[in-house]
Amino acid sequence: MPYKCQCPSQRIKTHNLKVRSMFKACDGRGTTKIFLSIIYTKIPHQICQHSQHSTPICRSGKCEIHRKCSLMSSLALTPFKAGLFVGKSIIVTGGGTGLGYAIAKELVSLGAKVVIAARRIEVLEAAASEMNKSSQRGGKIYVCQCNVRNEDDIQKLVTFALETMGGIDGLVNNAGGQFVSPVENISARGFKAVVETNLLSCFMLSKEIYNRWWSQQEDRKRSGSIVNIILANKNGFPMMAHSGAARAGVENLTKSMALEWIGRGVRVNCVAPGIIYTESGFANYGEMAGAFLSSVLPCIPAHRCGTAEEVSSLVVFLLSDAAVYITGQNMGVDGGMGQGTIPLRPQDHGASLLPVYGELPMKARL
Numbered sequence: 001m002p003y004k005c006q007c008p009s010q011r012i013k014t015h016n017l018k019v020r021s022m023f024k025a026c027d028g029r030g031t032t033k034i035f036l037s038i039i040y041t042k043i044p045h046q047i048c049q050h051s052q053h054s055t056p057i058c059r060s061g062k063c064e065i066h067r068k069c070s071l072m073s074s075l076a077l078t079p080f081k082a083g084l085f086v087g088k089s090i091i092v093t094g095g096g097t098g099l100g101y102a103i104a105k106e107l108v109s110l111g112a113k114v115v116i117a118a119r120r121i122e123v124l125e126a127a128a129s130e131m132n133k134s135s136q137r138g139g140k141i142y143v144c145q146c147n148v149r150n151e152d153d154i155q156k157l158v159t160f161a162l163e164t165m166g167g168i169d170g171l172v173n174n175a176g177g178q179f180v181s182p183v184e185n186i187s188a189r190g191f192k193a194v195v196e197t198n199l200l201s202c203f204m205l206s207k208e209i210y211n212r213w214w215s216q217q218e219d220r221k222r223s224g225s226i227v228n229i230i231l232a233n234k235n236g237f238p239m240m241a242h243s244g245a246a247r248a249g250v251e252n253l254t255k256s257m258a259l260e261w262i263g264r265g266v267r268v269n270c271v272a273p274g275i276i277y278t279e280s281g282f283a284n285y286g287e288m289a290g291a292f293l294s295s296v297l298p299c300i301p302a303h304r305c306g307t308a309e310e311v312s313s314l315v316v317f318l319l320s321d322a323a324v325y326i327t328g329q330n331m332g333v334d335g336g337m338g339q340g341t342i343p344l345r346p347q348d349h350g351a352s353l354l355p356v357y358g359e360l361p362m363k364a365r366l
């Protein structure tokens with residue numbers, strides 16, 4: 001059933017959002033909640049056309065797609081046992097928005113103390129005040145302004161985390177991003193900015209915590225867990241080559257750190273999201289985001305974007321003791337996007353994606 005946006009400007013097109021199913025889920029504490037599963041059947045260039053902004057997603061909070069997405073996020077439930085992270089202290093970079101917000105929120109709802117760190121202090125503070133409402137059993141969000149490209153800021157972040165939380169059990173290197181450009185137009189300064197944001201930051205923060213905290217712990221079996229958020233880019237990342245290269249660097253760094261630090265009980269893993277709808281993330285791309293989504297969605301085997309919560313649950317698992325024998329891995333959350341060696345044929349609706357050559361006759365030979 002298509003929804004009409006209720007925005008007051010009346011300039012909003014019908015977008016093609018369908019409610020696929022509604023089902024009930026239990027949060028493990030006896031509360032039953034309704035869970036919405038939605039699919040986008042067709043993403044137009046601009047889902048919402050407010051005169052004051054040109055991002056593809058409505059920011060008024062009143063359009064239906066916005067409401068449904070927020071509803072889905074706010075109703076999403078953690079699959080983990082209540083109190084799982086009581087007594088644990090975690091840093092989440094970029095924790096004021098998007099994926100980082102969902103990760104921090106799930107952790108604090110499980111009782112963790114979490115420092116969220118990014119450049120915009122006002123965004124962090126607003127996020128913390130919202131998240132602290134859903135904290136459980138002593139869970140608390142603290143904020144620290146930090147540009148992860150700056151080594152002084154990294155040192156201050158670690159000092160702040162140790163002083164406020166009394167230790168560090170986990171780190172999520174989530175802050176990151178890039179801009180869109182063909183390789184030939186990327187300046188050396190631009191390439192460096194993206195490498196610093198995504199790769200250097202991960203090296204600096206992981207090393208700082210290791211040297212100042214994890215390497216000092218007497219319990220060598222379980223001192224820490226690092227989760228690095230990268231991209232599903234196993235075959236390169238055209239138009240974002242700088243980010244593809246930086247994330248490939250993070251993946252390789254992950255494996256080296258995992259081997260070097262396993263003796264100290266520090267595990268290091270990567271999570272590689274596919275296309276995950278986050279309002280903040282897609283706002284970085286302006287009008288391009290709508291065009292990008294409409295061309296990429298038919299090629300995602302799951303026929304939809306992922307949600308931040310679908311990434312968060314894997315990150316939380318990797319931070320937990322349930323993953324104590326997992327290190328040096330890179331795990332995708334991509335609706336099947338990274339699978340297959342032959343390109344897949346785009347499909348508009350629920351059909352499974354076939355290779356470009358379709359269904360070959362049984363006796364055909366390639």
Ligand SMILES: CCC/C=C/C(=O)SCCNC(=O)CCNC(=O)[C@H](O)C(C)(C)COP(=O)([O-])OP(=O)([O-])OC[C@H]1O[C@@H](n2cnc3c(N)ncnc32)[C@H](O)[C@@H]1OP(=O)([O-])[O-]
Pocket residue numbers: 176177178179180181187189190191193194197274275276280281282284
């Ligand atoms: C889509 C698939 C799924 C992925 C989704 C996501 O990742 S969602 C998450 C998405 N979230 C994010 O991406 C959020 C985080 N991203 C960012 O903060 C930026 O993308 C950044 C990492 C480039 C830092 O940018 P900054 O401005 O703070 O850095 P700076 O001041 O140090 O500049 C250094 C140089 O970089 C260049 N340059 C910079 N921007 C552009 C551009 N748009 N255009 C062209 N070039 C650009 C320019 O050369 C500049 O030098 P100049 O010409 O000024 O002398």
Ligand SMILES: NC(=O)C1=CN([C@@H]2O[C@H](COP(=O)(O)OP(=O)(O)OC[C@H]3O[C@@H](n4cnc5c(N)ncnc54)[C@H](OP(=O)(O)O)[C@@H]3O)[C@@H](O)[C@H]2O)C=CC1
Pocket residue numbers: 093094095096097098099100117118119120121123146147148149174175176177178197229230231232272273274275276277278280281282284
């Ligand atoms: N959404 C998606 O489809 C995918 C996202 N990813 C990756 O997941 C991560 C989160 O993305 P998402 O939540 O969608 O997008 P966001 O843009 O919401 O997240 C980026 C976060 O990183 C912070 N950040 C960026 N640069 C810096 C910096 N120099 N120092 C400190 N913090 C910084 C931003 O905060 P602030 O600006 O205040 O500093 C922001 O909170 C990113 O690394 C992204 O590239 C990977 C694959 C797919």
